[in-house]
Ligand SMILES: O=P(O)(O)OC[C@H]1O[C@H](OP(=O)(O)OP(=O)(O)O)[C@H](O)[C@@H]1O
């Protein structure tokens with residue numbers, strides 16, 4: 001499907017296995033989120049704009065390059081927070097604009113609770129960071145906000161998506177690019193991804209109520 005990129009790599013397969021495992025504790029879960037976010041960001045940034053430059057090494061002049069896009073990382077609270085630092089490590093010049101969205105437990109519809117995008121000029125490329133793309137409602141809401149802001153280009157980076165979710169995003173915003181480690185086949189009655197990994201926010205932040 002155009003616009004949806006499932007990144008296949010043995011390291012992604014391995015770290016995803018740890019992430020899915022129900023016995024994985026929060027600290028190790030966060031580590032796996034970081035590793036997968038790095039691998040996904042590497043793939044999702046292959047077409048970033050850059051210009052050739054020169055750089056002086058201790059020995060001689062060499063060819064270099066600099067990034068030309070103004071890049072915004074857009075983590076979706078809460079679970080997207082765990083993907084910020086690894087992507088910021090790769091793109092230290094990026095801006096970070098948080099969006100607060102949670103799924104209503106009864107309806108699974110996204111509820112907006114934080115949005116402070118500035119009124120001025122938007123970023124050229126926005127990377128939406130959220131480990132889970134289930135119904136696609138949160139990703140669609142985030143993309144709607146970003147396109148209204150005026151971003152030139154938006155890419156959604158999710159560790160696990162459902163087929164229904166990526167279809168929903170593609171139908172709403174065919175111009176958006178979606179990068180995922182794995183597209184899982186279905187959603188259950190509570191709109192959780194199957195097999196998925198459970199609730200990414202709760203597993204990241206150790207907030208599962210027993
Ligand atoms: O595709 P959707 O059906 O919209 O579901 C995906 C959303 O659900 C999760 O967030 P959640 O609402 O659990 O909030 P949290 O990150 O605060 O735990 C996840 O991090 C996404 O934001």
Ligand SMILES: O=c1cc[nH]c(=O)[nH]1
Pocket residue numbers: 079132134191192193194196197198199200201
């Ligand atoms: O499976 C799911 C669906 C929504 N949010 C999650 O964290 N997991």
Ligand SMILES: [Mg+2]
Pocket residue numbers: 076077078079101102103138
């Ligand atoms: Mg959320």
